[in-house]
Amino acid sequence: MNAAVPPRARRGPPRCPGAVAAACVSALVLLPLGAVALRAGGPASGGAGAALAPADWAAIRFTLWQAALSATLSIALAVPVARALARRRFPGRAAVVTLMGAPFVLPVIVAVLGLLAVFGRGGLLNDALGALGLPRVSIYGWPGVVLAHVFFNLPLATRILLQGWQAIPAERFRLAASLNAPVGRLLEIPMLRAAAPGAWLLIFLLCLTSFAVALTLGGGPRATTVELAIYQALRFDFAPGRAALLAAVQVALCLAAVTASRAVAIPSAWGAGTGRVVERWDARGRAARIRDAAWIALAAGFLLLPLGMVAARGLPGLADMPGSVWAAAGRSVAVALASTALALAAALALALRGGRAAALAGALPLAVSALVLGTGLFLIVRPFVSPLDVALPVTVIVNALLSLPFAAGLLAPAVAQVEAGHGRLADSLGLTGWRRLRILLLPGLRAPLGFAAGLATALSMGDLGVIALFAGEAQETLPLAMYRLMGAYRMEAAAGAGLLLVALSLGLFWLFDRGGRHARA
Incomplete structure (x- = not known):
């Protein structure tokens, strides 16, 4: 019946292309997944209903372990950085907040090169350790994978948690101050309980599907992710059946992470405020200012130094x-x-x-x-x-x-x-x-x-x-x-x-x- 069709549906923008787009996107995602599932379970393919090899189980364990560790470190470091940015107003603050979004659009391979310039065998850190007579460190293996993931995801976690702090109305802070109540226990911890689990799972999902980091900094039996194992199976071993089986495992891990992230999403319960700028009485004092400045400076330096090294070494490298x-x-x-x-x-x-x-x-x-x-x-x-x-x-x-x-x-x-x-x-x-x-x-x-x-x-x-x-x-x-x-x-x-x-x-x-x-x- 025509009466059942809303007027806006008949008179609005064109909707037919959306149906075509939805069908095409679904086919382009589901057909490759179907090919993966068929090859993973088919006979005589190398992945043919066969059990995962010990090396495959090692890759799965490492993938889960490094993703969990990377997400935990990113959130743990983002809490004091986001808190400092939420409590302070200073010249250049907008630029610092903008910087927190730069790694998301930065090519991964470039960031890895910058990290190598700082933490690699011939990087700034090892040069300083050598000058002090201390043993050098290696970025390759799980330390480099985790370090790179923290580099990419610390800014993301900071932006998410900073939004959580900014969502708390100024009136709540005024009320806490008038009651002489602890701001952390009354306001900040409940906010983190709502925001941090979803942020953790998002970063965990991103680390599950990170390929370029594992390709450049991982490898070896102890630092191979599922993604890297898929690449090796196709590119070097030419074992599409094994690659398909590993891809099916990867899809299962991603679906579990996406489902969990939706399950823990908690809407804001702070209510609306008047939009006043938050004056943080709990942030007064010299010690608090020094602590917040140190966290902001460390985070900015951690992000800027590798990028600066890429620019410094890249200019003469253009001729080569x-x-x-x-x-x-x-x-x-x-x-x-x-x-x-x-x-x-x-x-x-x-x-x-x-x-x-x-x-x-x-x-x-x-x-x-x-x-x-x-x-x-x-x-x-x-x-x-x-x-x-x-x-x-x-x-x-x-x-x-x-x-x-x-x-x-x-x-x-x-x-x-x-x-x-x-x-x-x-x-x-x-x-x-x-x-x-x-x-x-x-x-x-x-x-x-x-x-x-x-x-x-x-x-x-x-x-x-x-x-x-x-x-x-x-x-x-x-x-x-x-x-x-x-x-x-x-x-x-x-x-x-x-x-x-x-x-x-x-x-x-x-x-x-x-x-x-x-x-x-």
Whole structure:
């Protein structure tokens, strides 16, 4: 019956593309997973209903252990840093908070190179230890994997917990001060009980699916993750059955982490305040100021020093780069732009359609990693075409899928906001379908579209996942070229390639983000 269809559903923006996008995304995620499941359980494949080998169980244990340790250290260190930022107002505070978001768009391989420059065998730390006559330390193995994960996830944990502190109304702090009640026990601990478990599980999930860190800093029997074991099974052992079995295990671990993170999500119970700036009476005193300043300085130094070393070593290394690096940079830009276009088209279509099915399709790629998707696609295409021939198209598709949840998460609420503000006026003017999209929605969505495009482009530029499975020398992207230079111990050239990668990634991010924010209808 027509009466059962809401007027906005008939008169609103085009919804058919959203159904197509949801179907395509679901197929691109579920079909590779189906190929993985069939190969993992099929006969005579090397993973054919066979039990996991002792080395596989060791990889599973190490994956869970390093993810748990990395998440715990990230949260434990983020608590005092976020508390210090919440309690202090100082010149440059906004820049420090912005810095906390930089590692998320920073190419992983570049950050690893920076960490090696500080903590590696020839890094600043070992040089200082040698000058003092102390034994040198090694970053390779589990210490390097955990250190790199903390580097990437400490800023994320800090931003999440800082939002928790800022969500506590100023009136609660005023009430605690008037009652001379302990702020930590009354306000901060309850906030951390609500925010920290979800943040821990999110970081745990990110560490479960981290590949480039394990590839560059891990390895060996004691520091092999499930992702790295999948890569080794396909790239070196050519055992697709074993890779499929490990990929199925990886999917199960990710699904368990996603389910747990949703189960522990606790909505804010603070209520609304008047929006006053919080004056923290408990933060007065010289000792408190010194302690907060020390935590902020240590966190900023931990993030800035490796990046500064990349810049310092990368400038002279630009002259040492082989010509193939520039070709790889061109391929990276082309792959990033193509994957961004696909991710934005799918995210916008899903946001325009709305509803639970669209939201589920947009979040579906979170349950799998790039290497699992790459393994499934490898199994699908191998009987028909050489994986080398489809390396770049497969990379574009996988990068678009992995960027989709972030883009959809940005666009869906923006579409709802535009419709809530101007939807009735558009209805009265007869704006429907594509005209409504062109005249009403796209001008109102330029800022989130620009930010989503910048984020998707930066994530794709720094990806060293599925391309490592498929690519030969003629298909290598800039992160893969940089990794191969590091493997050949051409560290100066690798530093130059890393500086080029950072410049391209952050430049494209800034270009899209600024274009969205400053565009005019």
